[in-house]
Each structure stands twice: as C-alpha cells, then as structure tokens.
Amino acid sequence: xxLKTTAASILSLTLLAAIANPSARAADDxxxxxxxxxAVEPTSLMLPANTPVKxxxxxxxxxxxxxxxxxxxxxxVVQPGQTITVYLPALPRGTYPFFDDxxxxxxxxxxxxx
Amino acid sequence: MILWSAAIAILVAxxxxxxxxxxxxxxxxxxxxxxxxxxxxxxxxCHSNQTRWPWYSAVAPLSWGIHYEVDEGRRRLNFSSWTxxxxxxxxxxxxxxxxxxxxxxxAMPPWYYRAMHPGARLTAAERATITRWVADGKSxxxxxxxGVSERGAR
Numbered sequence: 001x002x003l004k005t006t007a008a009s010i011l012s013l014t015l016l017a018a019i020a021n022p023s024a025r026a027a028d029d030x031x032x033x034x035x036x037x038x039a040v041e042p043t044s045l046m047l048p049a050n051t052p053v054k055x056x057x058x059x060x061x062x063x064x065x066x067x068x069x070x071x072x073x074x075x076x077v078v079q080p081g082q083t084i085t086v087y088l089p090a091l092p093r094g095t096y097p098f099f100d101d102x103x104x105x106x107x108x109x110x111x112x113x114x
Numbered sequence: 115m116i117l118w119s120a121a122i123a124i125l126v127a128x129x130x131x132x133x134x135x136x137x138x139x140x141x142x143x144x145x146x147x148x149x150x151x152x153x154x155x156x157x158x159x160c161h162s163n164q165t166r167w168p169w170y171s172a173v174a175p176l177s178w179g180i181h182y183e184v185d186e187g188r189r190r191l192n193f194s195s196w197t198x199x200x201x202x203x204x205x206x207x208x209x210x211x212x213x214x215x216x217x218x219x220x221a222m223p224p225w226y227y228r229a230m231h232p233g234a235r236l237t238a239a240e241r242a243t244i245t246r247w248v249a250d251g252k253s254x255x256x257x258x259x260x261g262v263s264e265r266g267a268r
C-alpha cells in the first residue's frame with residue numbers, strides 16, 4: 001500500500017470515527033452559549049440526545065448573569081468576562097428552556113436535544 | 115348584598131381545584147441528621163416532594179396561593195431531586211450557597227410561613243449549623259477533581 005493510500009485511509013477512518021462518536025460532536029465548539037448586551041447566542045442550541053455534554057457558557061456582558069434552567073436543573077452565576085463549563089447529563093429528546101435569572105427572564109433561549 | 119356575593123364567590127371558587135399530590139422522591143439530599151431535621155422542618159413543605167398539605171390547603175382561594183408557592187418552590191429548589199444537581203458541582207455549590215445565605219439572613223423560610231408553622235422556625239444555632247455544613251461540604255468538594263459532586267445523595 002502506498003504512502004498516499006495509507007494516509008487517505010487513516011484520514012477516512014478518523015473522520016468516520018468523529019462522525020460516529022457523539023461525544024466528539026458534543027465536545028466541539030457548537031456546545032456553547034454566549035450572553036452579551038441583553039441577549040444570548042444562539043437562542044436555540046441543538047445538542048445530541050442521550051449524550052452527556054459539557055456546555056460552555058460565556059458572559060461577554062458588563063454585569064453578572066445567572067444561567068438557569070428549571071428543566072435542566074442547572075443554576076450558575078457567570079461573572080463578566082468569565083466562561084464556565086456546565087455539565088449536562090444525557091438528555092432525552094426534547095426542548096429545555098433556559099434564561100438569565102438576573103434579567104428577570106428577559107434574556108432566554110432553549111436547548112433542543114435531538 | 116356584598117357579603118352574599120362574597121360568599122357565593124368563595125363557594126364557586128371551591129370548584130377550581132389544585133393539584134396537591136407529592137411526586138416520587140428520586141434522590142433526596144444527604145446531610146447529617148441535625149441539618150436534615152432542620153431543613154425538613156423549615157424547607158421541605160415548599161422545596162421537596164414531601165409536602166405536608168394541611169386541611170386549609172384544599173380551601174380556595176388559599177389553596178391557589180399555597181399551590182403556587184409549592185410549585186414555584188419545587189421548580190427553584192427541590193431537595194427530593196438533589197441528584198439532578200450533583201451531576202454539575204457548580205450548580206450544587208450554588209444551590210447550597212443560596213440555601214445557607216437565605217437561611218442565615220432569615221429570608222427563608224418566609225415570615226408568613228413561619229407565622230402559620232411555628233415549628234418551622236430555625237434557631238440561631240440551627241442556622242449556624244446549616245451554614246457551617248454548607249461551607250464544610252464545599253471545601254471538601256473543592257479538593258476533588260472533575261465537575262461531578264462527590265457529596266452525593268440518598
């Protein structure tokens with residue numbers, strides 16, 4: 001087998017493993033929320049169902065925010081300029097609302113597990 | 115006339131029933147007996163699935179207010195589902211911080227609840243014990259790696 005063929009095989013297998021392994025998907029940059037200027041991005045975050053996720057929450061605003069979700073049973077204060085990791089368990093398919101409690105619910109979004 | 119109207123309104127209000135059920139307890143908080151006893155007396159009616167529903171909780175419109183308090187209390191903090199918090203240590207720490215802070219400042223349990231449930235009042239010693247237990251637990255957890263709490267629950 002030539003060197004080029006070997007390299008192509010290794011690359012293909014690596015790509016297949018990344019696609020097939022949901023943890024790999026969960027660990028990439030799509031598992032993050034950013035609060036800023038009275039808003040959150042994205043307002044609807046898609047996560048793989050039935051897979052534990054490390055969710056990164058960044059506060060780019062000037063004041064503290066409180067990431068909270070009754071459905072996810074999560075509540076964390078994030079100081080200005082801080083990024084925290086929120087551990088989410090394997091979630092069944094569904095929609096899980098979250099909000100910034102310090103904004104009295106004005107800033108909100110949802111996590112969609114599917 | 116006004117009294118009659120009020121009486122009829124209260125009578126009609128009794129037909130608007132609220133849910134007074136207690137769901138299962140999937141993972142109750144684990145704590146030393148002295149702490150657990152204090153929390154159960156002062157907090158569990160609104161913040162657990164082990165609510166004691168007195169007879170007047172079935173009488174409208176009081177029943178509506180009580181149901182709202184219990185429903186909201188369980189949503190914000192539920193000791194019966196403590197294992198839901200422990201899978202993220204940051205959340206567990208924050209919940210405990212709030213418990214300690216609100217109890218220490220006597221914001222919780224609320225004055226109107228204490229008025230109707232004298233047994234729910236916490237002494238200064240009990241408040242100090244709870245605060246100390248929270249602080250001890252956090253420093254113990256901080257020495258462990260990872261994001262999952264080792265505090266655990268029963």
